[in-house]
Amino acid sequence: MAQGRRDAWDVTQRREEARLAPAGGNVDPGREGTADRLGRAILWREVSAVAARVTDELVRYYRFEEGLIVDVEAGIVDIDPSFDALDQHAIAYRWVQHTHHLHARDLARELLARSATPLSGGAEAALVVPTSWSERRAVEYDLRRSGVGENEARTATFVLAYLSGNTADLDYLTEAPAPVDPGEEIKPAIARHLIDLQMRALPARGNWDAMTAMLGPQDRIVAAAARAAALAPGANESVPWYIDTDRAELTRQVSGYRDQLDFAIAIGGRLSSSTSVAVDDLRLATEVFEDLLDRRREIDAVVGDLTETNTLLEIENTRLLHVLDGLDHGHTRVDGLFVGELAMRATDLQRSAARGDRLAAAGAEAITAALHSVSLPGKTAAAAGVPDQQVTYQTLQRLSLGSTEGPQDAAELRTAVEAYLVQVGLARPADAAARAASSAEPGRAAALANSAEVNGDSRVPDELSESLAIVVRDELDYRISLAEHQGRGHMAREVAWSSRITEVCAARDAGTVEFAPDVLAAPLGQVTTAAHIQRTDSLILDALGGVDRTVHDPATTEADPQPSTGPDAQVTAEL
Numbered sequence: 001m002a003q004g005r006r007d008a009w010d011v012t013q014r015r016e017e018a019r020l021a022p023a024g025g026n027v028d029p030g031r032e033g034t035a036d037r038l039g040r041a042i043l044w045r046e047v048s049a050v051a052a053r054v055t056d057e058l059v060r061y062y063r064f065e066e067g068l069i070v071d072v073e074a075g076i077v078d079i080d081p082s083f084d085a086l087d088q089h090a091i092a093y094r095w096v097q098h099t100h101h102l103h104a105r106d107l108a109r110e111l112l113a114r115s116a117t118p119l120s121g122g123a124e125a126a127l128v129v130p131t132s133w134s135e136r137r138a139v140e141y142d143l144r145r146s147g148v149g150e151n152e153a154r155t156a157t158f159v160l161a162y163l164s165g166n167t168a169d170l171d172y173l174t175e176a177p178a179p180v181d182p183g184e185e186i187k188p189a190i191a192r193h194l195i196d197l198q199m200r201a202l203p204a205r206g207n208w209d210a211m212t213a214m215l216g217p218q219d220r221i222v223a224a225a226a227r228a229a230a231l232a233p234g235a236n237e238s239v240p241w242y243i244d245t246d247r248a249e250l251t252r253q254v255s256g257y258r259d260q261l262d263f264a265i266a267i268g269g270r271l272s273s274s275t276s277v278a279v280d281d282l283r284l285a286t287e288v289f290e291d292l293l294d295r296r297r298e299i300d301a302v303v304g305d306l307t308e309t310n311t312l313l314e315i316e317n318t319r320l321l322h323v324l325d326g327l328d329h330g331h332t333r334v335d336g337l338f339v340g341e342l343a344m345r346a347t348d349l350q351r352s353a354a355r356g357d358r359l360a361a362a363g364a365e366a367i368t369a370a371l372h373s374v375s376l377p378g379k380t381a382a383a384a385g386v387p388d389q390q391v392t393y394q395t396l397q398r399l400s401l402g403s404t405e406g407p408q409d410a411a412e413l414r415t416a417v418e419a420y421l422v423q424v425g426l427a428r429p430a431d432a433a434a435r436a437a438s439s440a441e442p443g444r445a446a447a448l449a450n451s452a453e454v455n456g457d458s459r460v461p462d463e464l465s466e467s468l469a470i471v472v473r474d475e476l477d478y479r480i481s482l483a484e485h486q487g488r489g490h491m492a493r494e495v496a497w498s499s500r501i502t503e504v505c506a507a508r509d510a511g512t513v514e515f516a517p518d519v520l521a522a523p524l525g526q527v528t529t530a531a532h533i534q535r536t537d538s539l540i541l542d543a544l545g546g547v548d549r550t551v552h553d554p555a556t557t558e559a560d561p562q563p564s565t566g567p568d569a570q571v572t573a574e575l
Contacts, residue, residue, distance in 0.1 A: 016040060017050040034058065042072055065092070093329040097165070100322045101129045104163035107315065108156040112148060122146030127156070129164045136161055136175070151177075163319055165326065167336040172344035173496055178504050179313060180340040181515045182214040187241035189248070190215075190223055194239045197230035214505050243311065247338040248346065250302060254323065257295045258334045261327060264288050299324070313339065341504060345497040352490045356400025359486055363479030364393035370475040371417065374426055374468045387416040399483035402491035410480050417476055426469040 020041055038058040044051035055072060062068040062077075069078045105127050112123055126142035128135075136157050143153035155177045161170050170176070190211050196204035212223050222240055229237050267285050303320060306312050312320070316338050323334055336347050368389040395413045399406035421427035507513035 013044065013048055016044050017048055020044070020054045021050050034061070038062075038070070045072075093326070093331055096325050096329055100325070101164050103318055103322070104129055104160050107163060107318070108159045111156050111159060112143075112152060123148050127160065129166065130157065130161050131166045133169055133171075136170075159315060162336065162339065163315060163322065165319075165322060168333075170336065172336065172348050173493065173500065176339060176344055178341060178500075178513070179315075179515055181508060182341045182501050182505055183216050183219060183508065185247065185340040185342050186211050186214045187219075188243040188246035191239045191242040194226050194230045195242075197227065198237075198239070214501065216509060247312070247316075247340050247343045250299075250306070250320075251337050251343065251346070253295070253299055253302065254320075254337060255334055257292070257299055258327060260288070260292050260295060264292050265330070315339065341501050345501070348493060348497065349490070352486075352493055353401060356483065356486045356490060357397060359400055359479075359482055360393050360396035363396045363483060364389050367392050367417075367476055367479055370472045371420060374421075374424060374472055386420060387413060396479060396483040399480065400486040400490065402487035402494075406484070406487060410484075413480075414476065417472065421469050421472065426465045426472075 020037060037054065041051045041054040041058065045055045046052075059070045059072065062070050063080065067080045069080050070076075071078070108127050109124070112127075123143055123146040126139055126146055128139060130136040130139050139160065140153045140157040143156060144150060148156070154175070158170075158176055161167060162176075189206050190208075193204045193206045193208060193211065196202070208227070212220055215223060226237075226240050230239070264285075267288055303317075303324075306317070320337060323337060326333070335351075337343070368386065371386045392413060395406070395409040398409055418427060422429050504513065508515070
């Protein structure tokens with residue numbers, strides 16, 4: 001009987017040890033999971049060497065990573081007053097960046113190893129993470145000089161930049177390969193369009209002809225039949241290609257999470273710098289952080305589903321996890337999540353629109369400042385007559401996007417400026433009317449001309465007034481020309497992307513293009529985080545600037561038959 005109880009106790013202890021330190025290191029990395037592990041480890045630490053080691057690891061983790069002092073014997077948790085959260089976040093993010101760079105180099109190496117050309121020492125040496133356009137060109141040149149084919153060198157260079165997160169100046173239009181079939185990428189959008197038709201939610205989302213043009217011949221037949229069925233009275237048939245979350249939707253989710261995270265950081269900074277905190281501020285902070293946690297749980301669930309269904313390429317899965325890692329460490333830039341043609345086009349055009357937005361904001365501010373600065377002694381400033389800065393901004397923004405309404409808006413802005421110059425006595429109505437007529441504003445030109453007749457055109461600006469008017473007009477013309485130039489570039493990129501996607505689809509239908517090379521689509525095999533942890537201490541110390549981040553006591557690890565390699569053990573630090 002006693003032996004039976006002892007055996008049952010041993011079985012229970014081994015089961016708890018397996019939960020505390022699983023063989024594959026698959027532990028819950030979340031806060032709740034970590035706290036639960038610590039609680040169970042404390043319960044078993046007196047009788048289990050594994051539990052004692054896990055307890056020690058997690059106590060050190062909370063001390064050096066979270067700034068919490070856990071007194072196991074007294075059962076007390078206190079705040080470490082010497083803990084520098086910002087410094088610790090900076091160190092942790094440098095570690096995260098280093099592992100991301102290792103991922104990028106390993107995947108690029110695997111890509112080249114699978115190519116027809118054997119990987120030489122020169123190619124190995126060329127695999128450095130590029131951070132700029134010139135460095136990417138240098139990496140590609142060194143790879144090709146080492147015997148790597150042109151396409152392989154280009155793809156490897158792209159993978160190095162993409163997975164390392166150095167995508168700020170990456171030109172997806174000219175530098176990125178085409179690993180995803182646009183016909184597959186567009187299917188979720190077509191499914192949403194069909195659902196709108198079934199629900200009679202008109203107009204349905206998306207342009208049907210433009211979307212179905214990306215499909216292959218057989219898929220176009222399926223889409224046409226599905227559309228006819230959706231338009232039939234009482235349609236309730238299942239929609240083909242329905243996917244809950246695709247690249248576009250997941251991008252929106254992650255971007256929304258990033259925006260909420262920025263808001264939460266701003267609130268936290270305001271509360272931490274205040275000498276007294278109002279109850280309403282605390283309530284708002286609580287609501288924001290609860291919403292933040294809910295959003296993250298939703299994203300984690302979606303990422304898990306996409307990983308299981310192989311909806312994304314492996315490099316996209318890896319990049320997505322890298323971005324979430326960065327967000328966890330306060331790095332809130334989200335750019336270029338996915339490498340589908342439509343996703344890359346959206347990223348590229350959003351960048352172009354953002355450049356135009358910055359030009360419009362700066363231009364509106366400069367034009368308004370110039371108008372406010374031209375009042376002369378004895379003249380009426382007439383600030384109320386200054387064209388509204390927000391209207392000026394919207395005009396320049398439409399110009400920067402290449403909108404068809406832009407030229408008309410610019411003409412109206414020029415006429416409004418001329419009217420203001422007349423009002424403050426810096427221009428004669430007849431001259432302003434002539435400029436308004438040249439700006440395709442005949443109605444305003446007639447009004448200004450009528451003003452000249454009523455006033456007898458008696459205002460004769462002096463030389464200084466004319467000089468000031470020239471300064472204002474030059475500023476206006478300069479800002480409009482910048483916005484127009486940006487708009488032409490934006491429209492040119494839209495046309496170029498349409499041509500690229502059309503060419504990719506044509507090559508697919510002709511059978512001359514192969515999507516998703518094995519290394520981009522298949523799991524990475526042995527290239528895992530656990531493998532990176534086995535790197536030499538010199539690499540780790542170089543990455544961390546000499547800070548020692550010992551993971552385990554060698555003696556303890558060697559004696560333990562089930563060493564812990566999970567995320568909790570990896571982040572343990574001895575400073």
